[in-house]
Amino acid sequence: MKKLLWLLPVLLLTTCSDDDPHRHRTYKMGFQNSAPRFDDFDLFIQSLLMWSERADAAMITTEPPWEELLAGHNPVTYVVDNYKALVEYYRSKGFELWVYIDPQNGLDRTSDAQELVAAGRSIAEPEIQAIYKRFVVVMDSVLNPEHLGFALETNLIRDAAPAAIYNGVKLAANAAAAEISSLDPTVKLSISVQVDYAWGKLGGGTYRGIAQDFTDFPFMEELGLSSYPYFGWSTPNDLPANYYSKLVEGKNIPVFVSEGGWNSEPVTEGPVTFTSSPEEQRDYISWHRNLLDAVHANAYFQLAFTDIDLTALPPEVNDNIRYFSFLGLVDKELEPKPALTEWDKLFQLPLRSP
Numbered sequence: 001m002k003k004l005l006w007l008l009p010v011l012l013l014t015t016c017s018d019d020d021p022h023r024h025r026t027y028k029m030g031f032q033n034s035a036p037r038f039d040d041f042d043l044f045i046q047s048l049l050m051w052s053e054r055a056d057a058a059m060i061t062t063e064p065p066w067e068e069l070l071a072g073h074n075p076v077t078y079v080v081d082n083y084k085a086l087v088e089y090y091r092s093k094g095f096e097l098w099v100y101i102d103p104q105n106g107l108d109r110t111s112d113a114q115e116l117v118a119a120g121r122s123i124a125e126p127e128i129q130a131i132y133k134r135f136v137v138v139m140d141s142v143l144n145p146e147h148l149g150f151a152l153e154t155n156l157i158r159d160a161a162p163a164a165i166y167n168g169v170k171l172a173a174n175a176a177a178a179e180i181s182s183l184d185p186t187v188k189l190s191i192s193v194q195v196d197y198a199w200g201k202l203g204g205g206t207y208r209g210i211a212q213d214f215t216d217f218p219f220m221e222e223l224g225l226s227s228y229p230y231f232g233w234s235t236p237n238d239l240p241a242n243y244y245s246k247l248v249e250g251k252n253i254p255v256f257v258s259e260g261g262w263n264s265e266p267v268t269e270g271p272v273t274f275t276s277s278p279e280e281q282r283d284y285i286s287w288h289r290n291l292l293d294a295v296h297a298n299a300y301f302q303l304a305f306t307d308i309d310l311t312a313l314p315p316e317v318n319d320n321i322r323y324f325s326f327l328g329l330v331d332k333e334l335e336p337k338p339a340l341t342e343w344d345k346l347f348q349l350p351l352r353s354p
Contacts, residue, residue, distance in 0.1 A: 025289075026354040027256065027297040028096055029347050030057035033086065036309040036332035043306075046334060048089070051305040054347045058090045059301045060143070061100040061152070061259065064135045066115035075138040087143050098299065099139055100149035100192070100224070100258060103132050103172045107318040109153060109160040114316065123168035129175060136176040140184055147299075148187045149258065150176050153194040153226050154213050156202070170216050177219040191217045192224030192258045198247055201232025210247050222298070223248065224258030228324070229284075230274050236262060236284035244295040254354065256299035257292070264307075264337055265326040272323060281326075282338035289346055296354040302343070307332045 031051045035043040065078055090097055103123050105111045112122050121128055140148055150173035151157070158166045177189050193210045200206045214220065225247070229239055240246075248255055262284035266275045292300055307328040308321065329340040 023349065024352045025292070025346060025349045026352055027292055027300045028057035028351065029300050029302075029343075030055040030059060030095065030098075031301065031305045032059040032061055032303040034304045034306050034308075034328070036306050036328075036334075037312040038314070039312075043334075047306050047330075050330065050334065052089075052093055052095075054344055055093075056095060056347075056351065057098065057299055057301070058095045059098045059100065059258070059303060060087075060145075061102065061106075061149075061303065063102045063104075063106060063113050063115075064132055066113055066119065066121075066131075069131050069135060070115075070119055070121065075135050076142065079135075079138050079142045083139075083143055096147070096299075097143065097145040098147040098149070098256075098258070098301070099143060099145040100152060101132070101136050101139060102152045103129075103169050104151070104157055104161065104165065105318075106152065107320045109156045111161065112165060114318070122165065123172060124164040125168070129168060129172040132172045133176040133179055137179055137183065140180055140187060145187060147190065147222070147256075148180060149190045149192060149224055150174075150219075151191045151217070152224070152258070153197075154191050154217065155208070155210050156194040156197045158212065158216075159197075159203075173217060174219065177217075181219065188221045188254075189219050190222045190224050190258075191220060192226050193247070195225050195227035195244065195247065195260075196229055196232050199232070199243070201229070207246075214251070220253065222254040222256065224256055225260070226258055227260040228263075229260075230262050230276055230280075231272065231323075234275075236280060236287045239287065239291065241290055241294050244291045244297070248295065254298045255295045256297055256301070258301055259303045261302050261304065261327040262339075263324065263326045264328075264339065267323060270322075276326075278337050278339065282342050285339050285342035285346070298354050300346075302327070302329065304328050306330050306334060 033048050035047045105113045151169050157169055193213050196202050198208050198210050225244055233239055262281045263276050264278045264281040267273050304327040308325040309332045310325055329343055330336050
């Protein structure tokens with residue numbers, strides 16, 4: 001960040017607040033509701049009460065409930081039963097709402113969603129794409145979000161998954177976006193891309209960029225960024241200041257962080273390993289503000305407010321979740337980590353338009 005030197009203290013007091021981005025933020029901040037144990041309703045409520053005091057936006061990101069939808073369950077009933085009360089709470093807090101619906105597999109970008117695989121189905125099928133589109137329309141009409149996302153980490157899916165799956169995701173997302181545009185012209189449409197992969201930090205290679213994503217999803221009115229840079233960088237301060245902004249050079253498009261963070265614990269066994277600590281997670285949030293300022297972000301989401309209790313996970317959850325289990329700003333007992341203090345410092349900055 002360019003530092004300005006002032007000759008007189010009075011000038012500092014009267015003008016610096018307008019020119020120095022570290023004295024305000026352009027981005028709303030928020031979470032997706034989370035809890036250490038998926039079946040503990042009380043913990044979800046405790047977590048919600050904690051994070052909603054340090055947020056002005058909320059995210060809902062989900063795969064379609066494929067098992068229920070394939071069995072013929074009414075998507076309207078599902079959305080009302082699972083999300084409507086939560087969104088009413090968000091609205092009571094004045095939160096702006098982002099909704100992202102993932103037509104693929106959030107924990108395994110090489111595969112279809114687990115429930116589709118179990119049923120022997122695929123997003124490559126026109127019938128499954130139509131079910132996805134119907135679910136997206138219902139989510140939009142019932143919840144009325146200001147922002148709606150149709151596919152997540154599309155650049156990673158394109159290279160990691162079979163071509164039929166990626167083409168299915170592309171067809172489904174574009175069809176749903178066209179339908180939403182005709183029904184709800186005010187909601188902002190987007191997809192998200194995986195930043196670390198675009199930089200060549202996942203799977204090796206050099207900088208790839210995201211030009212193809214703008215071609216494949218031309219309906220984009222804003223762009224979500226997914227980044228878990230501890231997979232490819234040793235320390236948060238190693239991230240270049242243009243880590244986000246380079247992706248949209250030459251583009252006039254609003255940008256927001258749709259998911260990401262820095263794990264507070266190392267992973268030392270398995271095909272992927274990395275080092276980390278609670279202090280590195282704190283340093284990431286401190287440095288992250290530079291990346292947000294550089295791209296004039298309009299939102300910043302830390303999806304997981306809490307750590308995940310790995311011992312309490314049901315057996316069907318993909319083992320890859322262990323790589324993301326210590327992203328929370330509080331631990332599995334809801335005790336604050338050092339990163340929470342840094343988040344709160346950012347949240348206390350005055351909010352201004354990008």
